Amino acid sequence: MRVLFVSASPIRKEVSIGNTFLNLFAESENITLASVYTRGGLPDAAISQAFCLTDAMLLKNLLRKTSVGKTVPCGETAEKTAPPPQDSSKLAKFMKRYRLSVFFWAQDLLWRVGRWKSPALQKFVEDFQPDIVFTVLSDSPFLNRLILHIVKISGAKLALYAWDNNYSLKMFALSPLRWIRQICNRVSMRKVVAAADMFYVISQVQKRDYEKAFKKPCKVLTKCADFSSPSFKTAYERPLQLVYTGNLGLNRWKSLSYIVDALKTVNQNGVKAQLNIYSATPLTAKMQKVLQAEESVRFMGSVPAKEIPQIQANADVLVHAEAMDFKNRLAVRQSFSTKIVDYLSAARPIFAVGPRDVASVSCLVEHDAAIVASNKKEVAEKLTQLTENPSLCAEYAQKAWQLGKQNFEQSIVQPSFFADMESLIN
Numbered sequence: 001m002r003v004l005f006v007s008a009s010p011i012r013k014e015v016s017i018g019n020t021f022l023n024l025f026a027e028s029e030n031i032t033l034a035s036v037y038t039r040g041g042l043p044d045a046a047i048s049q050a051f052c053l054t055d056a057m058l059l060k061n062l063l064r065k066t067s068v069g070k071t072v073p074c075g076e077t078a079e080k081t082a083p084p085p086q087d088s089s090k091l092a093k094f095m096k097r098y099r100l101s102v103f104f105w106a107q108d109l110l111w112r113v114g115r116w117k118s119p120a121l122q123k124f125v126e127d128f129q130p131d132i133v134f135t136v137l138s139d140s141p142f143l144n145r146l147i148l149h150i151v152k153i154s155g156a157k158l159a160l161y162a163w164d165n166n167y168s169l170k171m172f173a174l175s176p177l178r179w180i181r182q183i184c185n186r187v188s189m190r191k192v193v194a195a196a197d198m199f200y201v202i203s204q205v206q207k208r209d210y211e212k213a214f215k216k217p218c219k220v221l222t223k224c225a226d227f228s229s230p231s232f233k234t235a236y237e238r239p240l241q242l243v244y245t246g247n248l249g250l251n252r253w254k255s256l257s258y259i260v261d262a263l264k265t266v267n268q269n270g271v272k273a274q275l276n277i278y279s280a281t282p283l284t285a286k287m288q289k290v291l292q293a294e295e296s297v298r299f300m301g302s303v304p305a306k307e308i309p310q311i312q313a314n315a316d317v318l319v320h321a322e323a324m325d326f327k328n329r330l331a332v333r334q335s336f337s338t339k340i341v342d343y344l345s346a347a348r349p350i351f352a353v354g355p356r357d358v359a360s361v362s363c364l365v366e367h368d369a370a371i372v373a374s375n376k377k378e379v380a381e382k383l384t385q386l387t388e389n390p391s392l393c394a395e396y397a398q399k400a401w402q403l404g405k406q407n408f409e410q411s412i413v414q415p416s417f418f419a420d421m422e423s424l425i426n
Contacts, residue, residue: 001030001031001032001131001132001421001422001425002031002032002034002128002129002130002131002132003025003031003032003033003034003130003131003132003133003134003421004033004034004035004036004125004128004130004132004133004134004150004154004156005021005033005034005035005036005037005047005134005135006035006036006037006133006134006135006143006146006147006150007035007036007037007038007135007136007143008037008038008039008138008140008143009037009039009041010035010037010039010040010041010042010043010044010050010052010072011033011035011037011043011044011047012041012042012043012044012305013044013305013306014280014304014305016247016337016338017136017163018043018044019223019305019338020222020223020338021134021161022044022046023223023224023225024221024223024224024413024414024417025046026046026414027410027414028414028418032048033046033047033048034047034048034049034050034051034128034130035047035049035050035051036050036051036052036053036121036124036125036146036150037050037051037052038052038053038054038055038142038143038146039052039054040052040054040056042072042073042074043072043074045074045075047074048074048075049071049074049124049128050071050072050074051069051070051071051072051120051121051124051125052069052070052072053068053069053070053116053118053121055107055110055111057069057070058110058111058114058115058116059110059114061114061115062110062113062114062115067118067120068114068115068116068118068120068121069116069118069120069121069124070120071120071124101175101177101178101180101181102177104140104181105181107142108140108141108142110142111142111145111146112142116146117149121150122153125150125153125154126153126154129154130154130156131156131157131424131425132156132157132158132159132421132424132425133147133150133151133154133156133157133158133159134159134161135147135158135159135160135161136160136161136162136163137160137161137162137163137166137167137189137192137193138166138189138192139164139166139167139182139185139186139189140185140188141184141185141187141188144188144189144191144192145188147192148191148192148195151195157197157198157424157425158192158195158196158197158198159196159197159198159200159420159421159424160192160193160196160198160199160200161200161201161202161221162199162200162201162202162206162210162218163202163335164331164334164335165206165330165331165332165333165334165335166185166189167185167186167189167210167213168209168213168330168333168334169182170330170333171327171330171331172326172327172330190214193214193216196216197424198219198420198424199214199216199217199218199219200218200219200220200221201218201219201220201221201334202220202221202222202334202335202336202359203220203222203334203335203336203359203360203363204220204359205333205334205359205362206218206220206334206335206359207219207220209334219420221413221417222336222341222408222413223338223341223342223408224341224408224409224410224412224413224414225341225342225344225345225404225408225409225410226345226409226410226411227344227345227401227404227405227408227409227410228411230347230401231313231346231347232347232394232397232398232401233316233347233348233393233394233397236316236390236393236394237316238272239267239271239272239273239274240272240273240274240316240317240386240387240390240393241273241274241276241314241315241316241317242259242273242274242275242276242315242316242317242318242319242351243275243276243278243311243312243314243315243317243318243319244256244275244276244277244278244279244318244319244320244321245278245279245308245311245312245318245339245342246278246279246321246337246339247279247280247281248277248279248281248283248287249281250322250323250328250331250332251323251324251325251328252321252322252323253281253287253290253291253321254323254324254325255321255322255323255324255353255354256275256277256291256319256321256353257290257291258353258373258376258379258380259275259297259319259351259353259379259383260275260290260291260294260296260297261376261379261380262376262379262380262383262384263275263294263296263297263383264294264296265380265384266380266383266384266387267295267296271295271296272387273296273383273386273387274296274297274298275296275297275298275319276297276298276300276315277291277297277298277299277300278300278301278302278303278308278311279299279301279302280301280302283299308342309342309346312342312343312346312348313346313348315346315348316348316349316393317348317349317350317351317386317393318343318346318348318349318350318351319350319351319352319353320337320339320340320343320350320351320352320353320354320360320361320364320370321352321353321354322337322352322353322354322355322358322360322361323354324354324355324374324375329355329357329358332358332359332360333357333358333359334359335358335359335360336359336360336363337360340360340363340364341404341408343400344369344400344401344403344404344408345401345404345408347397347398347400347401348397348400349370349371349386349392349393349394349395349396349397349400350364350369350370350371350396350400351370351371351373351382351383351386352364352370352371352372352373353372353373353374353379354372354374355374356372356374361374363403364403367399367403368399369396369399369400369402369403370396370399370400371385371386371392371396
């Protein structure tokens with residue numbers, strides 16, 4: 001089976017979408033993976049072939065008639081010899097931070113007039129001969145046009161994976177331009193959904209919403225893991241080591257700040273607990289003031305994806321955070337964080353801070369698989385209980401692992417997923 005990923009970012013374990021895609025197709029000798037993507041960088045060593053075309057290439061082509069798109073070196077050798085990633089330009093950081101509609105429209109205009117349907121892209125797709133194009137449901141019109149073009153020239157089946165709450169009109173935005181952009185984005189998304197031969201979603205909440213919106217059957221699909229040999233802790237540290245691994249965006253850092261504030265009280269008469277944050281998210285001045293000001297919290301920055309499992313295994317408690325504010329609650333309402341499965345497989349207790357009605361927290365509440373706090377007062381109360389009653393850690397480590405074993409076991413999820421893929425091409 002030959003599978004071609006189409007995405008914005010290169011498919012890598014460090015990126016949530018890439019992490020899940022590679023996880024689903026792991027441990028199979030009969031599958032060859034390739035990738036087409038629209039940002040700089042190298043794909044994971046598991047990708048056998050890759051083709052990259054970027055905004056910069058399109059702009060240079062319009063100005064100087066240079067080539068658009070290039071094949072990218074792949075494999076472990078390419079990863080080891082690749083130069084370290086460079087920091088984004090100030091303009092790119094500004095665009096990423098403020099996400100103004102005019103930037104997205106300018107990018108889409110570039111792709112409308114740019115010559116991205118190049119002979120090089122066509123040759124790459126035809127040479128690889130994919131059986132399946134596997135991609136995420138994106139709200140980027142230019143990426144959706146690229147997806148449909150690749151499906152057309154390849155004749156491959158299209159498997160679509162809805163990830164974020166990027167189609168719904170249940171969102172908070174004051175700018176009329178943002179609402180206009182959302183309505184325009186939905187048009188291109190409907191075209192991709194109409195072309196899909198298989199439609200996956202990330203949560204039961206999203207399944208309900210999208211089946212109603214698109215009148216098309218959806219299947220819930222998440223990352224999976226091996227739950228056959230749990231490694232429970234026999235003793236918990238003093239001070240208790242709380243670990244957060246992941247993105248701090250969408251105001252997740254503000255939920256973590258509730259823990260930081262609670263630790264000030266908990267640690268008044270000696271350090272009983274510490275919060276360690278591992279994240280690639282650049283800290284603003286406001287975030288630094290909160291997340292680097294206290295002895296009880298340590299910001300560890302970014303670490304390679306291969307080191308994360310050991311970091312989680314060394315933790316006493318793993319922290320999951322979702323934003324409390326109305327705007328970001330709507331943004332993550334349907335989402336199920338990829339790190340939840342990692343946390344469950346680590347067989348560690350989970351301390352979840354976030355609204356109970358968003359999909360990721362709702363799942364933990366429904367199965368009583370985490371210690372959950374949904375406001376600042378609850379965070380302080382639950383954290384105090386954890387530090388004063390260590391038996392809670394052992395109890396919730398067991399509950400977390402049981403949830404993972406019952407719902408995300410690799411030996412059950414993967415055969416079902418591979419059967420879906422086989423049914424598409426047969």
